Amino acid sequence: MTEERLGDPGEEHRKEQAGGEAAEPPGPVRPPAAGTAARWRFLVLGGLVAPGAMVLVGAALAWGLRREDLLAALSLRQPWPEVLAWAALGAALSLGSVAGLAQVWRRFGRALERTGLETGEEALRFAGWPVLAVVVAVSGLGEEVFFRGGLQPTLGLPLTSLAFGLAHGGWRIREMWAYVLAAALAGAIFGAVYARTGLLWASVLAHAGHNLATTLYLLYRRRRGR
Numbered sequence: 001m002t003e004e005r006l007g008d009p010g011e012e013h014r015k016e017q018a019g020g021e022a023a024e025p026p027g028p029v030r031p032p033a034a035g036t037a038a039r040w041r042f043l044v045l046g047g048l049v050a051p052g053a054m055v056l057v058g059a060a061l062a063w064g065l066r067r068e069d070l071l072a073a074l075s076l077r078q079p080w081p082e083v084l085a086w087a088a089l090g091a092a093l094s095l096g097s098v099a100g101l102a103q104v105w106r107r108f109g110r111a112l113e114r115t116g117l118e119t120g121e122e123a124l125r126f127a128g129w130p131v132l133a134v135v136v137a138v139s140g141l142g143e144e145v146f147f148r149g150g151l152q153p154t155l156g157l158p159l160t161s162l163a164f165g166l167a168h169g170g171w172r173i174r175e176m177w178a179y180v181l182a183a184a185l186a187g188a189i190f191g192a193v194y195a196r197t198g199l200l201w202a203s204v205l206a207h208a209g210h211n212l213a214t215t216l217y218l219l220y221r222r223r224r225g226r
Contacts, residue, residue, distance in 0.1 A: 039131050046135040051142030058142075058150030070149045073200040083201045090193040090206025094186040095213055101185065111178035115169070119179070120218045129219050136215055140207030147187065148194040148203050157195060161188040186210055 055074075062070035102109030124132055143164070152160040165184025169176030186207075194203040 039127055042127050043131050043135060047131075047138045051138050054142030054146040058146035061146075061150035062153070065154050068153070070145060070200070073149065074145070078199065078201050082197070083199050083205065086193050086197050086199065086202040087205035087209060090189055090203065091209030091213065094189040094206065094210045097185055097189065098182045101182075108178050108181065112182055114178075115176050116179040116182060117218065117221070120214065121222065124215070124218050124222060129215065133212060133215050136211035137208040140211055141204050144190065144194075144200060144204040144207050148191055149200050152191050152194065157188065157191045161185075161191055164191075 055071075059070040062068040098112075102112055127135070147160055147164045147167075151163065155163070161184050164187035165180045165182075166173075168183035169179045173180060190203040190207050190210075193206055194200060
């Protein structure tokens with residue numbers, strides 16, 4: 001009986017090394033970009049369903065707890081120059097405070113780079129920047145109506161800012177602590193804008209501006225090959 005020799009799994013690798021070709025280490029595994037259908041689902045769920053639900057829940061909380069008609073605060077009849085001025089200030093302060101803290105507290109900066117920015121880059125790679133920009137901008141509306149309009153007048157600024165931070169990864173606090181802290185700090189600034197002005201659109205647009213600026217920064221990092 002003749003015996004067949006089984007192939008050695010490492011034979012090809014040894015042959016390549018003998019020929020002078022070094023094996024390349026595997027690169028990081030990155031999630032693939034989504035197809036058109038998946039991006040549409042992400043856009044509808046993240047840019048319409050989720051923010052719409054938060055607006056409705058926030059309005060229900062405001063009415064149930066304080067008999068406050070929060071939807072009236074979203075009227076387009078606003079003192080827009082004042083709204084835009086406070087929104088620009090809020091976005092600048094929130095971005096500057098998070099970036100400044102990352103510079104002076106290096107552990108926080110490294111942790112934020114590892115969690116928050118990498119998470120954002122994965123979302124950017126998955127959805128593409130136009131879809132992600134729409135979703136993060138509109139999410140500011142839902143979150144501000146829920147947290148600042150619905151909860152803050154009852155819970156106060158510190159507790160609402162803490163809840164806002166925990167809503168951004170608090171279920172994985174050991175890994176996401178820097179992202180939670182960054183969100184809480186930004187939320188405190190959005191809440192201060194709302195408390196100072198009483199203009200819900202000012203905190204909404206400050207939040208949207210913060211998110212859009214972060215998305216543009218992620219796009220810049222991606223195009224530089226970071």
